[in-house]
């Protein structure tokens with residue numbers, strides 16, 4: 001660890017982290033951006049709800065455009081995984097394996113990881129995602145399954161609410177339990193009955209692309225659907241926030257104030273890792289607010305002048 005601390009270290013180069021990088025670099029601040037290359041956006045075959053792209057945009061292309069925009073202002077993504085984060089006095093210490101960096105502020109934009117169906121082969125997962133046979137975000141792409149044959153892989157409250165949401169797009173809808181029988185209380189069962197959503201027992205396995213559908217085994221035989229939505233939860237990547245003493249919800253989302261500052265002064269968070277809507281527009285909006293708040297916090301500590 002040598003030299004002066006950076007003004008800000010951004011952890012994560014998805015839509016949130018890269019938006020913040022563009023803002024902070026354009027504020028003439030010294031920043032670093034560390035990223036281990038697993039953005040949820042890289043799973044998007046084509047986003048049709050991201051404003052400004054009437055023909056849609058591929059997730060990796062969007063990330064590439066944002067990386068290029070950040071790089072034009074000197075903000076280069078560094079491919080490093082951050083393994084620890086701590087604060088001592090007013091300085092943050094960011095550890096990547098055997099290297100440590102320090103900064104006046106940190107922005108966490110580490111996102112979440114969707115749980116995949118158990119037993120699905122990597123190649124099948126990739127092909128099904130690319131073909132829109134496997135989808136993870138009904139708010140993003142429910143429109144694309146309008147009037148199609150759709151399965152939600154899940155059960156309980158989460159599976160029920162995802163199926164209810166998708167009922168707004170199609171009537172040919174089944175809730176399939178990923179393991180054995182469904183785990184549904186009377187309220188969930190009544191909601192599913194009222195909406196005409198079929199229930200199918202698991203376990204599920206043998207996922208394969210068959211024709212233009214994704215097929216898999218259930219307790220009631222082999223079935224095929226135009227699209228399958230896993231509703232199996234996700235891992236929220238907030239462990240660095242917790243290591244640094246920031247408050248999180250029971251589920252692990254980072255709690256923030258109106259300007260995206262966590263309960264640790266100088267530590268900010270934006271995007272999917274924060275409580276709220278998991279969408280690109282939201283991640284970008286939060287990152288813009290967080291970056292400006294970071295700039296204003298630094299300006300209270302020293303004049304930011306040319």
Ligand SMILES: Cc1cc2nc3c(=O)[nH]c(=O)nc-3n(C[C@H](O)[C@H](O)[C@H](O)COP(=O)(O)OP(=O)(O)OC[C@H]3O[C@@H](n4cnc5c(N)ncnc54)[C@H](O)[C@@H]3O)c2cc1C
Nearest residue numbers: 012014015016036037038039040047082111140271272280
């Ligand atoms: C299949 C699919 C389709 C989707 N479609 C849409 C859509 O059409 N429209 C839409 O608005 N949203 C869509 N989304 C959601 C969208 O991808 C997310 O809301 C968005 O990517 C969140 O951005 P983020 O920057 O918060 O997190 P991410 O994009 O997940 O980026 C987080 C980054 O942090 C890095 N990171 C994590 N931990 C560390 C660490 N310890 N050290 C270094 N780096 C770290 C990761 O490698 C990753 O690059 C979709 C998601 C999926 C899965």
